[in-house]
Amino acid sequence: MSQAQIVAFRLALLAAVAAAWQLLPSSGIVDARLLPPLGDVLAMLGQLLGRSQVHEAIVVTASEVVLAFVIAVPLGAAIGVLAAENEYFGEIFKPMLFYVFSVPKSIFLPMFILIFGIGFQQKVAYAAFSTVFIVIMSATAAVESVKADHVLVARSCGATRTQILLRIYVPSMMPVLLETLRISMIFNFTGVMIAEMYASRTGIGHLIANWGENFQMPQLFAGVILLATVAILFNEVVRHLEARFSTWRT
Amino acid sequence: MSAIAVDRLSHVYAGAEGGVPALEDITIGVEAGKFVVIVGPSGCGKTSLLMMLAGLRHQTEGTILCAGKPISEPDPERVGVVFQEASLFPWLTALDNVEFPLALRGAPRDDRRRRAEEMLSLVGLDGFGGRYPHELSGGMKQRVSIARGLVQDPPVLLMDEPFAALDEQTRMTMGHELLRIWSTTRKTVVFITHSLTEAVYLADEVLVMSARPGRIIDRIEVTLPRPRTYEMMATDTFGQLRERIWQQIRKAP
Numbered sequence: 001m002s003q004a005q006i007v008a009f010r011l012a013l014l015a016a017v018a019a020a021w022q023l024l025p026s027s028g029i030v031d032a033r034l035l036p037p038l039g040d041v042l043a044m045l046g047q048l049l050g051r052s053q054v055h056e057a058i059v060v061t062a063s064e065v066v067l068a069f070v071i072a073v074p075l076g077a078a079i080g081v082l083a084a085e086n087e088y089f090g091e092i093f094k095p096m097l098f099y100v101f102s103v104p105k106s107i108f109l110p111m112f113i114l115i116f117g118i119g120f121q122q123k124v125a126y127a128a129f130s131t132v133f134i135v136i137m138s139a140t141a142a143v144e145s146v147k148a149d150h151v152l153v154a155r156s157c158g159a160t161r162t163q164i165l166l167r168i169y170v171p172s173m174m175p176v177l178l179e180t181l182r183i184s185m186i187f188n189f190t191g192v193m194i195a196e197m198y199a200s201r202t203g204i205g206h207l208i209a210n211w212g213e214n215f216q217m218p219q220l221f222a223g224v225i226l227l228a229t230v231a232i233l234f235n236e237v238v239r240h241l242e243a244r245f246s247t248w249r250t
Numbered sequence: 251m252s253a254i255a256v257d258r259l260s261h262v263y264a265g266a267e268g269g270v271p272a273l274e275d276i277t278i279g280v281e282a283g284k285f286v287v288i289v290g291p292s293g294c295g296k297t298s299l300l301m302m303l304a305g306l307r308h309q310t311e312g313t314i315l316c317a318g319k320p321i322s323e324p325d326p327e328r329v330g331v332v333f334q335e336a337s338l339f340p341w342l343t344a345l346d347n348v349e350f351p352l353a354l355r356g357a358p359r360d361d362r363r364r365r366a367e368e369m370l371s372l373v374g375l376d377g378f379g380g381r382y383p384h385e386l387s388g389g390m391k392q393r394v395s396i397a398r399g400l401v402q403d404p405p406v407l408l409m410d411e412p413f414a415a416l417d418e419q420t421r422m423t424m425g426h427e428l429l430r431i432w433s434t435t436r437k438t439v440v441f442i443t444h445s446l447t448e449a450v451y452l453a454d455e456v457l458v459m460s461a462r463p464g465r466i467i468d469r470i471e472v473t474l475p476r477p478r479t480y481e482m483m484a485t486d487t488f489g490q491l492r493e494r495i496w497q498q499i500r501k502a503p
Contacts, residue, residue: 149333149337150337150339152306152333152337153331153333153337153339154350154354155306155324156304156305156306156324156326156331156333157324157326157350157351157354157398158324158325158326158351158354158355159354163354167350167353167354168339171339171341171342172341174341247382248340248341248382248383248384
């Protein structure tokens with residue numbers, strides 16, 4: 001199948017889902033109270049985007065997501081590189097990191113509420129916590145993807161330690177690192193949403209939880225579409241970068 | 251003065267129960283412009299020896315002089331190294347791979363580009379500079395490696411089984427190509443291989459090493475005239491030389 005055909009099929013599928021979403025509820029086949037027609041949902045999304053309450057919530061959620069990400073990624077990367085490069089540190093901490101990684105992070109949420117109270121800090125701390133382990137794991141894998149042969153070649157060419165880091169480690173690790181960014185954002189976003197939906201006074205997650213409890217389905221679906229769009233956009237941008245930096249990977 | 255002078259070199263690896271002797275009392279003198287091949291059974295320490303000649307590893311005893319000065323760390327202006335396959339950086343184009351040693355020194359961009367292009371042309375890869383390693387065949391990749399080893403114009407070129415991963419035909423062609431490149435650049439070459447045919451075909455002198463701990467157990471002068479041709483492989487002299495090396499390796503415990 002040609003690329004154009006594949007794209008055409010995908011668009012057709014998307015159109016079919018949209019049409020079904022519009023027609024099934026409006027014709028009464030599906031209960032419109034549970035699944036409001038797409039047109040209504042989009043109209044609601046337009047309305048919501050005009051409300052100052054929603055603007056505030058977007059700003060709060062976005063700052064939480066960005067801050068948690070900015071804390072978790074460098075921290076996790078540093079610990080991961082240390083675990084991979086420093087034999088003793090790795091020996092001691094690797095098993096513990098793996099153990100904690102396997103535990104669902106949401107069970108720690110009540111503790112974060114007890115420590116930080118309900119608010120901005122608690123959301124950021126919890127989201128950073130739920131993200132940092134995947135970053136550690138991936139950073140370790142990234143370091144291990146550096147080939148010893150390449151380091152040897154660079155040394156034989158007279159490379160200094162800094163040059164080996166910048167010219168061998170960084171390009172070798174780049175594809176894995178970008179993948180890490182992308183996947184850790186998924187964890188990070190999820191962390192913020194869970195924290196906001198569980199106990200919160202503001203933020204998009206809080207609004208969505210409220211709409212759900214109050215059976216405001218058009219608002220709920222509008223919120224889902226908004227979040228999904230933002231998440232997909234970030235993912236696709238990083239994936240595009242990933243593809244650019246990994247043409248040499250075969 | 252010899253291009254390379256190794257004097258009573260020994261090496262012992264640190265092990266759990268005392269040291270493991272890897273190389274023992276190695277003394278080698280290579281005259282400038284000579285092509286010397288080292289052969290020996292697997293694990294005899296020939297690669298270790300080459301790493302020491304390159305300044306990438308340190309021997310426990312003995313000295314290595316290159317052009318009269320000791321080798322203690324990698325010095326790409328005196329010694330170039332060509333490794334086994336897959337040593338090219340896959341994220342760089344062929345041209346950027348060849349330029350790599352010059353880029354490390356911070357050579358001006360135009361100079362290093364010109365120099366790298368000259369080297370690619372020397373190894374017969376005109377017009378392939380923009381390709382990435384995964385777009386090149388095994389033989390072409392090793393040509394790029396050779397170009398990278400020669401780009402700083404070092405008097406000595408060390409080669410660690412550079413053609414081991416190639417198929418037999420490509421290997422023969424590459425050996426022939428290497429001799430052509432060698433005859434135009436007149437480098438001193440130390441070449442490691444498992445292939446006895448390759449050894450006799452390429453060398454002025456073949457050094458045979460024993461199994462661990464590695465010692466030099468024989469030095470064989472290859473008297474075949476140059477330029478070497480494929481037809482020489484069928485001659486009696488070639489067969490006798492090959493046989494003598496084989497007997498030495500077989501005898502080695």
